[in-house]
Amino acid sequence: MLSIDIVRALYPRAPREHVDAFAAQNGGLFAQYGISDKPLRLQHFLAQIGHESGGLTIMEENMNYRAERLREVWPSRFTDMALANRCAGNPELLANTVYCDRMGNGNSASGDGWRYRGRGYIQITGRDGYRNVGAQAGLDLEGNPDLAFAPDRALAVACGFWRWKDLNTVSDTGDFVAVTRRINGGINGLADRKAWFDKVRRVLGAPVPMDEQPDAPDVVAIQRRLQALGYRELGAADGIIGPRTAAAITRFRHDKGLGNGMVDAALLQALGL
Secondary structure, three states: OOOHHHHHHHOOOOOHHHHHHHHHHHHHHHHHOOHHHOHHHHHHHHHHHHHHOOOOOOOEOOOOOOHHHHHHHOOOOOOOHHHHHHHOOOHHHHHHHHOOOOOOOOOHHHOHHHHOOOEOOOOEOOHHHHHHHHHHHOOOOOOOHHHHHOOOOHHHHHHHHHHHOOHHHHHHOOOHHHHHHHHHOOOOOHHHHHHHHHHHHHHHOOOOOHHHOOOHHHHHHHHHHHHHOOOHHHOOOOOOOOHHHHHHHHHHHHHOOOOOOOOOHHHHHHHOO
16 A cells, blocks of 8 residues: 555655565555555554654663653652662663553563563553554564564554554544544654654645646645645645645645545635635
């Protein structure tokens, strides 16, 4: 479904083995998990994994913190500086301290906090998460948590997470904040997530071939109307439906509930042209 060129355009710094596997597997997996059934689902998925993984470059949670930062991130866990100092610069101790006795993990001595720290394109955290996502993806993630970021398994794991959290249903509402809350439990990184969403739409917005372009004055009218409505990603009103104009039209059509397409009667009517 998504070619290797599109995957590279979306995630240009991703390791080659991840790009290759993603390009080879996405068509079948997205169909299997219903992600490709509606454009909005796919857009949300690609944007959220982009944020969560830093463009498929961060596969494992960074647990290396300074003591002062630990007290900011986990204030209830680090009420005194002594424990913060012990955990600072000690990722395993930190994970076992902050993730113990919750999310299905055992106590700090069990090692579950470190064993089930965040991994994957959408970072799974906690024994319960690994068990549930593994059930959806058909993998024993609880027994082998490193599969969550293996190049040939990472996309299936992210799709399993998506199904576990019923994110297709949430995506269908168009509520970006609700999707983020379902993934994150809050709205951490919301601005960056939205920036990823805009990037996904730009990359997936297919330009109209030159031999199928409407007359230039008609395109200029469309572009100027979109600019006036705040769809400034299209750039200059140059009379050509290139990638940026296509992305603006795609976003406008979604916002107005016009369905898939590019320039048609429904678009012109909605623009008042």
